[in-house]
Amino acid sequence: MGRTIRIAFPLLLLAAACGGDGSGGQPQTEEGAIEATVDAMQGTMRGDADALFAFMTDECRAETDEEEVMFGLLLLRGFLESDEFDIDDIEVVGEIASFDGDTASVSISYELPDGADLDGFAFDEDDVDVIYEDGRWVAADCDTSSSDDSGFGSNDDEDLEAELAALGLTGTKDDPLALGTAAPIGGGFEVVFTSWDPDVVERYNAANDTQYMLEATEQMALVEYTLVYSGASEPKNLGDAQIDLVGSDSVELNAIGCDALGNDVFFSNRQMFSGGVFEGAACFTGDATQIDGAVIAASGDWFQDRLVFFDPATSSGSIDTVTGSTGPAPDGEATEARTSPGALGTPIELDDDWTVQVNAFDPDVTDEVLAEDTFADPPPDGQAYAAVNVTYTYNGENSSGIWAVASGLIGNSNVGSDDCGFADPPDEIDNSAELFNGGTVTGNQCFLIDAADADSLVVWFRSSAGFDNEPLFAALR
Numbered sequence: 001m002g003r004t005i006r007i008a009f010p011l012l013l014l015a016a017a018c019g020g021d022g023s024g025g026q027p028q029t030e031e032g033a034i035e036a037t038v039d040a041m042q043g044t045m046r047g048d049a050d051a052l053f054a055f056m057t058d059e060c061r062a063e064t065d066e067e068e069v070m071f072g073l074l075l076l077r078g079f080l081e082s083d084e085f086d087i088d089d090i091e092v093v094g095e096i097a098s099f100d101g102d103t104a105s106v107s108i109s110y111e112l113p114d115g116a117d118l119d120g121f122a123f124d125e126d127d128v129d130v131i132y133e134d135g136r137w138v139a140a141d142c143d144t145s146s147s148d149d150s151g152f153g154s155n156d157d158e159d160l161e162a163e164l165a166a167l168g169l170t171g172t173k174d175d176p177l178a179l180g181t182a183a184p185i186g187g188g189f190e191v192v193f194t195s196w197d198p199d200v201v202e203r204y205n206a207a208n209d210t211q212y213m214l215e216a217t218e219q220m221a222l223v224e225y226t227l228v229y230s231g232a233s234e235p236k237n238l239g240d241a242q243i244d245l246v247g248s249d250s251v252e253l254n255a256i257g258c259d260a261l262g263n264d265v266f267f268s269n270r271q272m273f274s275g276g277v278f279e280g281a282a283c284f285t286g287d288a289t290q291i292d293g294a295v296i297a298a299s300g301d302w303f304q305d306r307l308v309f310f311d312p313a314t315s316s317g318s319i320d321t322v323t324g325s326t327g328p329a330p331d332g333e334a335t336e337a338r339t340s341p342g343a344l345g346t347p348i349e350l351d352d353d354w355t356v357q358v359n360a361f362d363p364d365v366t367d368e369v370l371a372e373d374t375f376a377d378p379p380p381d382g383q384a385y386a387a388v389n390v391t392y393t394y395n396g397e398n399s400s401g402i403w404a405v406a407s408g409l410i411g412n413s414n415v416g417s418d419d420c421g422f423a424d425p426p427d428e429i430d431n432s433a434e435l436f437n438g439g440t441v442t443g444n445q446c447f448l449i450d451a452a453d454a455d456s457l458v459v460w461f462r463s464s465a466g467f468d469n470e471p472l473f474a475a476l477r
Helices: 009-013 030-045 047-057 058-062 066-080 157-166 202-209 365-373 451-456
Strands: 091-099 103-111 126-131 136-139 175-178 181-187 189-197 218-229 242-246 254-256 277-287 297-300 309-315 354-362 383-394 399-401 405-410 434-436 439-449 458-463 472-474
Touching: 009 458, 030 103, 030 126, 030 136, 030 157, 157 181, 157 218, 175 189, 181 297, 189 309, 242 277, 242 434, 354 405, 354 458, 365 383, 383 405, 383 434, 383 451, 405 439, 439 451
Parallel strands: 175 309
Antiparallel strands: 091 103, 103 126, 126 136, 181 189, 189 218, 218 277, 242 297, 254 277, 297 309, 354 383, 383 439, 399 434, 405 458, 458 472
16 A cells, blocks of 8 residues: 655645745735745755745744754655655646635645656645735645644544543643543554552662662652554554653653563564554653652654643552454454465565565574573563574665564564564574675574464564565464
């Protein structure tokens, strides 16, 4: 499925908040409305932040986070850049959909240069509403949210607000939810915070070989939570669900890794598929006066403006139950590919750049790992080190490393297996190898798997060479 970049983000930052060329008056005509809107869209394509801000009304600019806009433009430019064509060669075309002199609706479309390939991205045609104000054409509003829930800027703050309201929840900083209250946080995630310890450093030091040193007035706080993912997009990185602690002085506290006290994702790159339930923990350090009265800020999408706040010191009296599902979800975007994986030992073409082949799978190489690496920790109860033997072949231009291909194991729990961290498997694949066209590298990749998932596991791969590459799956047996 090709991903669509709609005008709404960040293209709409320009088209919905600007008009004209910033040099003075513009004609109050159909041609003037078209020219202003097309110039605005073309400026956004160039990533011209100064031009964008110059086009905004004073009111709109006052409501706009300039750093966020500039970051969005930078990302968009990065997504669209290609060796095959110049971004400036993408032509923006506008025509009047409606016009009454004071207002207009301009239909926008895009013409790409011959041979241009945006790796599955496409621009939707859209109508941009503009008004004539102070001698120039400007947008009717400053809405920068996306109407496309599958594309860049996929968060929909209005939908999240509606979900919370339907549940009778507020979750603002001034009216945070109590500990134990389950709530949606956007991006397809729901969370319930289950426990809170504002001073956990002694527990942390007792569980670790090394001692965590704090200043005299500092504390370490721990929050535990249950996270459920039920969105369609797959796989979803656990890190997309962001959990921050905001001190009583409204300053974000320092997040640290504390895996010894719970299932912490601070150092991991684990993935979730629809239906997954993850029991997690997060630790923070800060001055005791900051931790006293701190609130949790949670969101499910990096581009999300609406945060959901929780007061960990206030209990709802009970812990809400949240549930997931077992096995591939009917509505999961990856379900079709996941339930028909490529056969073991069969090459799989990820894209024009990469081919992978799974050669063998061993669900328990724990003894071999511990013998190979005397510094490795034994896996927790109910888990084992597993090895997937893979051959990567690079077919692209110039060179690349296998870091350009994401991979993981997924089973019926719908929570992806973690990697083995600093534990080294025998015959480990050379992750630092630089491959040129036709080059191959073979070796074992190590994963920490749950024994309950072992029989249902498949491996997935996704190349980062294109921005919309879907995961492809391979059987392990």
